[in-house]
Amino acid sequence: MMYAIARGENAISDIAAEIADGEAVWKRAPKMLKIADAVCADQRMGKAELMSNRRVMRLVYARNVFYFLCLRLTIRGYSEVGRFVGRHHSTVWHGEGIVLERLPAYLPTLRRIAAVLGHEITDDMLIGRRGNEPIASP
Numbered sequence: 001m002m003y004a005i006a007r008g009e010n011a012i013s014d015i016a017a018e019i020a021d022g023e024a025v026w027k028r029a030p031k032m033l034k035i036a037d038a039v040c041a042d043q044r045m046g047k048a049e050l051m052s053n054r055r056v057m058r059l060v061y062a063r064n065v066f067y068f069l070c071l072r073l074t075i076r077g078y079s080e081v082g083r084f085v086g087r088h089h090s091t092v093w094h095g096e097g098i099v100l101e102r103l104p105a106y107l108p109t110l111r112r113i114a115a116v117l118g119h120e121i122t123d124d125m126l127i128g129r130r131g132n133e134p135i136a137s138p
Contacts, residue, residue, distance in 0.1 A: 030073050030117045030118070031074070032070050032076060032080075032084050034117060035066060035070055035073065035074070035113075036050060036066060036084075036085075038069075038113045038116045038117055039062055039065055039066045039069070039113055041116075042109065043058065043061075043062040043065075045062060049062075050062055050063060050066060051086050060095075061106075063085065063095060064096075064099050064106070065099070065106065065110060066081075066085065067081055067092045067095040067099070068096055069110065069113060069114065069117075070084070071092070072121075072125045073114070073119055077089075078090075078096075096128065103126065107121070
């Protein structure tokens with residue numbers, strides 16, 4: 001606030017515009033519940049299955065898709081995404097890594113669900129949050 005005062009009146013309106021722009025971006029981002037609904041509909045499963053403790057491959061695949069989309073389409077972090085489905089943040093981190101390692105198997109599903117949510121998967125989304133994963137070729 002002191003910085004804004006030192007810069008003058010225009011600084012306050014600039015800051016207000018940045019905040020409004022950030023809020024507009026946040027409002028456009030799909031909520032985790034919408035992502036869960038879209039993943040469950042696409043994978044023909046219920047939310048209870050998505051959040052279950054079962055480790056059947058189709059459920060693990062769906063959870064990994066959910067983790068990846070939440071991390072890329074919302075501002076939520078590993079802990080928040082994990083809590084949403086009753087998992088530890090390291091499980092979400094690992095699931096994201098699996099998606100990046102096996103991108104050709106996941107990419108069609110990611111693109112289909114993102115399209116349902118009104119988004120698209122771009123190349124910059126295919127870089128891991130850890131910062132050292134390269135863009136995998138689709």
